Amino acid sequence: MTGVLRPGHAQLRVLNIDEAARFYRDVMGLVETGRDAQGRVYLKCWDEHDHNSLILREADHAGIDFIGFKVLNEATLDQLERDVRAFGLETERLPAGELLETGERVRFRLPTGHLFEIYAQKAQVGNGLPNVNPPPWAPDADRGMAPTRLDHCLLYGPNVTANKKLFVDVLGFHLVERILGPAEAGEPEIGLFLSCSHKTHDIAFVEYPEPGKLHHLSFRMPTWERVLRAGDIMGMNKVPIDIGPTRHGVTRGETIYAWDPSGNRFETFAGGYEPYPDSRTITWTFDGFPHGLDFPQGKLHESFLTVVT
Amino acid sequence: MTGVLRPGHAQLRVLNIDEAARFYRDVMGLVETGRDAQGRVYLKCWDEHDHNSLILREADHAGIDFIGFKVLNEATLDQLERDVRAFGLETERLPAGELLETGERVRFRLPTGHLFEIYAQKAQVGNGLPNVNPPPWAPDADRGMAPTRLDHCLLYGPNVTANKKLFVDVLGFHLVERILGPAEAGEPEIGLFLSCSHKTHDIAFVEYPEPGKLHHLSFRMPTWERVLRAGDIMGMNKVPIDIGPTRHGVTRGETIYAWDPSGNRFETFAGGYEPYPDSRTITWTFDGFPHGLDFPQGKLHESFLTVVT
Amino acid sequence: MTGVLRPGHAQLRVLNIDEAARFYRDVMGLVETGRDAQGRVYLKCWDEHDHNSLILREADHAGIDFIGFKVLNEATLDQLERDVRAFGLETERLPAGELLETGERVRFRLPTGHLFEIYAQKAQVGNGLPNVNPPPWAPDADRGMAPTRLDHCLLYGPNVTANKKLFVDVLGFHLVERILGPAEAGEPEIGLFLSCSHKTHDIAFVEYPEPGKLHHLSFRMPTWERVLRAGDIMGMNKVPIDIGPTRHGVTRGETIYAWDPSGNRFETFAGGYEPYPDSRTITWTFDGFPHGLDFPQGKLHESFLTVVT
Amino acid sequence: MTGVLRPGHAQLRVLNIDEAARFYRDVMGLVETGRDAQGRVYLKCWDEHDHNSLILREADHAGIDFIGFKVLNEATLDQLERDVRAFGLETERLPAGELLETGERVRFRLPTGHLFEIYAQKAQVGNGLPNVNPPPWAPDADRGMAPTRLDHCLLYGPNVTANKKLFVDVLGFHLVERILGPAEAGEPEIGLFLSCSHKTHDIAFVEYPEPGKLHHLSFRMPTWERVLRAGDIMGMNKVPIDIGPTRHGVTRGETIYAWDPSGNRFETFAGGYEPYPDSRTITWTFDGFPHGLDFPQGKLHESFLTVVT
The missing domain is CATH 3.10.180.10 (2,3-Dihydroxybiphenyl 1,2-Dioxygenase, domain 1)
Incomplete structure (x- = not known):
């Protein structure tokens, strides 16, 4: 802390x-x-x-x-x-x-x-609501997909365990969940979900040979119903979707992954549980990770591992 | 009627x-x-x-x-x-x-x-609730995916327009939505969604060379949140999912398609609007149908057209 | 039918x-x-x-x-x-x-x-969506409380059992639910919920000495989440609320009762089950009716019985 | 922190x-x-x-x-x-x-x-889920109202501003929202919602002459739909409800207040926004507080101010 x-x-x-x-x-x-x-x-x-x-x-x-x-x-x-x-x-x-x-x-x-x-x-600059006797939402809450906040990002690059050391030991994050590589490779940590709060992740890293890559920037949706509404708006606007709507096993979050017009992946994300620094870390094995990515389908969507910007 | x-x-x-x-x-x-x-x-x-x-x-x-x-x-x-x-x-x-x-x-x-x-x-035999002063749901409403009713089925076979004539002219159904074939084939009606009520469909047919085939049997879920819960249960039980959770453009329904242990496809279905016999029929062109199937993704999942039992 | x-x-x-x-x-x-x-x-x-x-x-x-x-x-x-x-x-x-x-x-x-x-x-005049390849909703779906349709009305007056005879025997409605008067009065039918479809009610009547009175006009909301959003809009606009948000035991519907600026009660209504003409009628006893009106609270809000226009 | x-x-x-x-x-x-x-x-x-x-x-x-x-x-x-x-x-x-x-x-x-x-x-002792490849919920998530965690408590007693000083200056909480007394009394702070996290409150206090009183203990529900399900279970079990289901203006949370068999008030609580230590404090005036308590109704339920254990 x-x-x-x-x-x-x-x-x-x-x-x-x-x-x-x-x-x-x-x-x-x-x-x-x-x-x-x-x-x-x-x-x-x-x-x-x-x-x-x-x-x-x-x-x-x-x-x-x-x-x-x-x-x-x-x-x-x-x-x-x-x-x-x-x-x-x-x-x-x-x-x-x-x-x-x-x-x-x-x-x-x-x-x-x-x-x-x-x-x-x-x-x-405020959220469009007064500080005195505010209503629960502003008109902008119904404009477009209308996420409530920037939630987290997932970054790809080499040496994720060095990042872990920095974030845990220096910056005070806790490791909420992690993904292991294949058993034959000795189950190295290849995915790390780190929190500086009681969100399931404020930042995450996945091991990747090329440095400095973006997997996705995530925006917070208030409910699963609003995730679907975001998906409707993606359909109306021909926004290319990668995965979802579905539930992640990792974080339990509800999600759609899609791409902006430049090819940057973004996420509309709701739900998830609330870990604390004293929570145990959850581990996803390489074989278990398909359910970690898409819990209902249990499918390792190929693009998750390969498409970054 | x-x-x-x-x-x-x-x-x-x-x-x-x-x-x-x-x-x-x-x-x-x-x-x-x-x-x-x-x-x-x-x-x-x-x-x-x-x-x-x-x-x-x-x-x-x-x-x-x-x-x-x-x-x-x-x-x-x-x-x-x-x-x-x-x-x-x-x-x-x-x-x-x-x-x-x-x-x-x-x-x-x-x-x-x-x-x-x-x-x-x-x-x-009743629904497990008394006829006098009933609560809104019974304990079975939380057991398994817990659909509320058999909703509809989608059947594949040849001559769907002959089926339409029978269902509309003789059995009193109304044609709620329809899918057209490719423009180069003259846009024949290849998908028909028929209702004998104000459900979006009580039965549906898609043109297919082999007679008597089942595409899916659909079970009604009360809400989109319960569709996700059904998806969670599919994930917990390694039930193979075909498509979803997502929203259909056709019927606006919220859906997961999955397969039972024998390979029969079933659907957990919520939402949809309420057409009446005086409603105009909605048409999906062949090019528009990917959004009809999966509105957010706009993706013509290949299995929809090819996997039947 | x-x-x-x-x-x-x-x-x-x-x-x-x-x-x-x-x-x-x-x-x-x-x-x-x-x-x-x-x-x-x-x-x-x-x-x-x-x-x-x-x-x-x-x-x-x-x-x-x-x-x-x-x-x-x-x-x-x-x-x-x-x-x-x-x-x-x-x-x-x-x-x-x-x-x-x-x-x-x-x-x-x-x-x-x-x-x-x-x-x-x-x-x-249509619903603002095209008849070919329509998206699931129009911009008006986010303007104001945005009900999807006029759903039903509840009318107060004398001789409701005569109405029942007319609606059931002549107009082809079925009696979905009913409320009985006090045991000491011989449990007369004092509330009748009638359907000409598989909605839980298309019209309803409650016994009342004065003829021709309106209890409420009901507007359909797609989900319980949208009922709350309607309640938020009521709060933002100081619309006086009578009851809710809550669940009715009668019909299982999710509801808010409120008043328009002239004092006409209206309802924003979602949910409910889907009865058919072969369904058995559900009965609410006079003592059980508080849960029929407000299932969680089991409270006989006085205004339900007394305030009409 | x-x-x-x-x-x-x-x-x-x-x-x-x-x-x-x-x-x-x-x-x-x-x-x-x-x-x-x-x-x-x-x-x-x-x-x-x-x-x-x-x-x-x-x-x-x-x-x-x-x-x-x-x-x-x-x-x-x-x-x-x-x-x-x-x-x-x-x-x-x-x-x-x-x-x-x-x-x-x-x-x-x-x-x-x-x-x-x-x-x-x-x-x-764990939450009933494995630490490796866990599903998103355990069977207990469907047993009873099934809150996910103890969320916060609201306590009544004298000298709430002294509590504020302790919690803010010593214990490191931030003041998320506050309620003011009547203008004629000089608008003293009579309600304080304090967070040691980015929850809207981890503890709250309301000014009251008698020390050491409990207003309510709050339990976290995952969604508004589950708040209604909790309300249904209250109805089924004749649990006396004080207020709700409704939305608080204070915290934007979704709520039911009810009483346990001993008369201790409890809350089933969902939603709310996520404040941080750098957020500005929201103020509810005495006249505005009815909407703070019950945003749709804007009603100052008398029991909120008077019934404690």
Whole structure:
């Protein structure tokens, strides 16, 4: 319990910024909150209070530039910076304002090759509801798929067990679930679901030869009924779906995996249980993992292991 | 509105009667209500009142022996018998008691090759709730997948438009939705969803060269949440799933298709709208049908067109 | 099975036509489809196809002018007109067009004092979805409470058993559930839930000394989750609620009772089972009825018996 | 973020231990895990891993003996003990084993008069699912109301703002929502909802003249549909309901309040949003609070303010 709060922002590379902005704003139903001088587009989920959680940057190939976690305060930021350095990673400070309405960020590269950031400040713009006597939801809750928040991301790269060490020993995450490789390979840990809260995961990693890859960015849906509604909207908009709707065995979550117009996979995710730091870790064997991925079907959808950006 | 009420019973061929009985009783959660001298096993859904809706018969190949619809009364039975004969089909009377607790049945072979029956009497054994001041559900509502009723069946065979003529002109069904074949084939009607009520379908047919085939028998689930629970139970019991959970475009229903231990496909089905005889028919073009089958994915799962028993 | 299809329209008296139109259109989320020379406002639920199901008429006191059921065709209309006369009631023909886009209506006064109509024609304006390859819902499905259809009404007046005779013997309804009066009064039938379909009720009556009163007009919600969403919208708009959200024991339906700005009670209703003409009637004793009204609470909310318009 | 994890156990006084054990085990659906030499009965929710979360003690009047929060480890326990003493409260150590399978507890009396405990150890007995390749739920998930965990409690007593100071400044909770008293009284804080996690509340307090009172103990339900199922079970078992099912404005949670056989109020609670320490506090004015209690009805149910044990 180091003061790391939650995934606060992620920057995606998209092939066409206008098409991507339209997709995340009008089809997914995020709220566009700004554009910067570089042409980046900033969005947030309707029920988030901070200024942005998704930043889109036009590039010639899709993928994730970086993921940032909000921490409790500046003191936490400073302490974690020291701890990460002590762990042996180089860190970099990005100045306040480099991302719109966002304070100074401490950035470092994970063993899996991903750029990871922590920051303590982001301007609060609210969720469209008053702070006094609020109704339970705002009109934006019915616009597009309307996820409530950025939930987590799953990243692919090499050396996931080195990531585990960093997240558990330094950043204070707990290992909620894990996937093992084949018995003939000695059952190495190839999938790790880590939480800094009592969510089933705030970040997850899967072993993959190429560093810095994105498997999916996940957005939170309030109910299984709203996951289906999201699926309906995907059908209406010809959004290509990878898997679902279905239930994960891993996390017990309810899910659809689909692709944005640039080919970045995203998830609409509901449910799941609430683990605590004192919970035992759940293990999925390689043979058991098909049910971990798609509990009803027990099917190891090939694309889960192979398609990343 | 001829007095045909609903699909009342279906007899399935299963490869191992004990395994099949165990599956439908313990995994699907039906109530076993009897066995007869031939060794057939009789079951009903918990919220059905009549003695049986599913009859299992051991055979060396899977499939459906016959489907039976309950009609309002004996006068309706007699009238429909005359009407079916006038339409040009031969009919046969099966004596009361040939099926347990079931009255005389009038049987005829559909143009698609299926044996179809109508009957007016089946002993009512109740749904486990009192007729006075009942609670909304019985303990059996939580046992297994626990469908509430036999909902409909989808049958494959040749000459579906001849079936349509019989069901619409003689038996009083209305055509709720239909699927057309490819444009290059002149868009023939290859799928027909027919209702004798305000359900989206009480019976459906798809054009197929081989007569008398079963695509699936469908069981009603109260909600989308209970469809997922059924999917969980399928996962727990390694029941092979064909498609789902997902939403059909056709009927808007929420669905999982899966296979029983003999390879007969069944469906756990919820939702759908409520058409009336004055509703316009909805048409799915061949190119549009992938969304008709799986609205979110818009995917023409190959097995839908090819795997039958 | 006489060819009576469903409740097709109801005309409500409202104290302020603009306020009422605004309420039913913007808060309840109905679609306004027209106004006539008399100043009446016509609305329909998003998933209804006929031109109107709710007509508002400004008057100095609230209540219901009439309820109309659609029948299969003109022949049915003529036959039922004859049957109703043979039963001993006078009937009146209202000309086509007296209600916008609606054919000739046969009107008669029920023993309970209500004006009841049957008609065979109403122009179809559709539900906002195409007839070819439609998505499962239209944007209007998220506007306001967004019921899918007019479901039923509950009317209060004297002589409900005379109504029962008319509806069962002449109009072809079946008695799905009934409420009995106190044992000391000999358990008279004081509440009757009648269906011309496999809905749990298309119309219902409760014994009351004053004739022609409205208890509530009911609108269909697709799910229990959408009943809560309707309740949220009631809260946001300070719509006064009578009872709910809760489950009825009667019909098993999920419900909220609330009042429109004129004091007419309406219901947002989901769920319920599907009875058929061969179902046994369920009986609620006077002592058991509190659970029939509000199954969880088992509470006889006083207003149910006393507040009508 | 001091290392306080969650409400881990509560000890209730019940008037008849056998009746109470039967109620919590068979009607609520908790799992009985032990009885001790004093005759206390220990229970847990099916999805909890620790040995017990509810302890029942027979007494001549109902109410709560104490509530205990689990903390991260022994070091946290020691530190918080020091911090609480530094705050000015006396603390007491209860020996390991005084509660079955539970380690040493540090107990102190809150300004509102309640006994509050923290502890670091409780034996893990698991949730009935394997740690390797688990299905998403166990058979106990369908037994009785089947809450997944003890969620929070609402306690009544004097000096709630002193409690706030303790919980925020010493124990590391954040103030998620608050209720103000009447304007004429200067809008004092009379209700406080405090979280040590990203639940909307782990504990709550309402100002009340008499110290040490229990308003309700809350149990977590996975969905709104399961809240209704709990309500059905209450109806079946004639469990007296106070309020609901409905939605709270406060926390947005979905709820039923009801009473156990001894008159202790409990809640079946689902939904709610997920606040973090950096979230702004939501305020309910005295006039706005009726919607905070029952958002759809906007009704200040009298019993909320007056009935406690």
